[in-house]
Amino acid sequence: MNTQTVPAPRATAAATPDTDWWRSAVIYEVYVRSFADADGDGTGDLAGVRSRLGYLKDLGVDALWFTPWYPSPLADGGYDVSDYRAINPAFGDLAEAEALIAEALALGIRTIIDIVPNHVSNEHPWFREALAAAPGSPARERFWFREGRGEHGELPPTDWVSNFGGPTWTRTTNPDGTPGEWYLHLFAPEQPDLNWDHPETRREHESILRFWFDRGVAGVRIDSAALLVKDATLPEVPENPAPGQHPNTDRDELHDIYRSWRAIADGYEGTRVLVGEIWLPDAERFANYLRPDEMHTAFNFDFMSRAWNAEQLRTSIDTMLAAHAPVGAPSTWVLSNHDVTRPVTRYGRADSTFAFAGKRFGTPTDLASGTRRARAAALLTAALPGSLYLYQGDELGLPEVEDIPRHLLTDPMHHRSGGVDPGRDGCRVPLPWSGDHPPYGFSAPVGTTPAPRTWLPQPQGWERLTVEAQERDPHSMLSLYRAALRLRTNDSDLGDGSLEWLPSAPGVLAFSRGDVVCVTNFGSSPAALPAHSAVLLASADLEGDRLPCDATVWLRPPH
Known part of the structure; x- marks a missing residue:
């Protein structure tokens, strides 16, 4: 189903130099x-x-x-x-x-x-010390403790909304039982935000980086990387904040932090990479984090959030490649992660985009269609220029498990939504x-x-999706991923580099990566294949010289 014999094997590409492995x-x-x-x-x-x-x-x-x-x-x-x-x-x-x-x-x-610099646990020694200390004490200056508004401080300092829904402030209780100050948490109350204006916060995280680099890690993924710095005056969020003017997101002061982190990383042998989790709609602001003296790469969430649609995905590819070009950074390509509805489920829905606010119980899904599209998406993303992220289980085609008993759900996104959002x-x-x-x-x-x-709990019916079962099946999702990653590794035209769009029919995306042509059919009927000398890999059986709907093929162009 997914592979056809290539007439002549190609030579294995030379190993990527250590400095450019990422x-x-x-x-x-x-x-x-x-x-x-x-x-x-x-x-x-x-x-x-x-x-x-x-x-x-x-x-x-x-x-x-x-x-x-x-x-x-x-x-x-x-x-x-x-x-x-x-x-x-x-x-x-x-x-x-x-x-x-x-x-x-x-x-x-x-x-x-993973490094989590925006916040710590409420059981972290720093926060325990802060709670035990009096208002205005040095221990509290590492966080965002503030008096409340209102006659008796009964209102939170701002009306900011948490990323998990609900308020971003929780009120403390004084030793005598009276209400105390409030502390900021952009996520759950158990995750108090650190004050990145405080020099101890900066020194501590620089020490943490060295601790793990000394133990051989090759890089860090920086959680919530655009949220660390806050406007110390704590203004409300404007209706349409200008670039750099949001009080708790994408502040210009962040770049000095990441320049210091890059200097630390560059002090180690080989390349120790900084990878940012940056959710920003402004492509230019996004790319600012990837300047040569800051992060190496950042997650491309725009592509992951788009619908299964040729025009939308081409727009995303063009936008992100154009954003990365001025700073010389490669894009990353990712279909899901530990926060996102799995592709097999997401692509089987009438609305195949992804937005946290849109998740609801009982959303209808066509898993057969979703699986076809997830197979096609696997080959499409693996052919794009840059690095590729794969979330565990996507290589098995696992669907989202949507019938977990509600009393077993652990995710704060579910609980803070009042039970409306199924969570992650x-x-x-x-x-x-x-x-x-x-x-x-x-x-x-x-x-x-x-x-x-x-x-x-794991669902019944997953026996056909196990690694053991899929290793025996040459047509399985696992076999498709293994074949794609093997070709990607061995062909020097894939991975980092350039992309050239090729003429294609409506609903079809076609591009070349040197001596590899990738064609994806998003349409409702089979699409004619361009001239080629060999089929390298296909996500579905070809229909003669035509590519079925919801399928991707890698071709060798004619010589």
């Missing part, structure tokens, strides 16, 4: 809790990742990005960090992390870790590795004791 890298996101469980407690761990490094090598990835693996109360899936220099005991310990970094590197796979747990369900019933090889049995339930 420009073309395939980076696999590991959500540790849900990847693999080695100790049989139902929760994924670093030993589980170590046991599956061979799988990741065979898949063809160049680096692993780990979502936060630090000690955390898990109020927000680990993005509420209580200690940046240790490992969550449920996942292992620091020695296990160091072994994982080394073992992966021995297989040619680098490690990128549906894309975080533990992976199926083998077998015909839960836990599908995710949790190793301990002795004769059966494996326990996984921390989020």
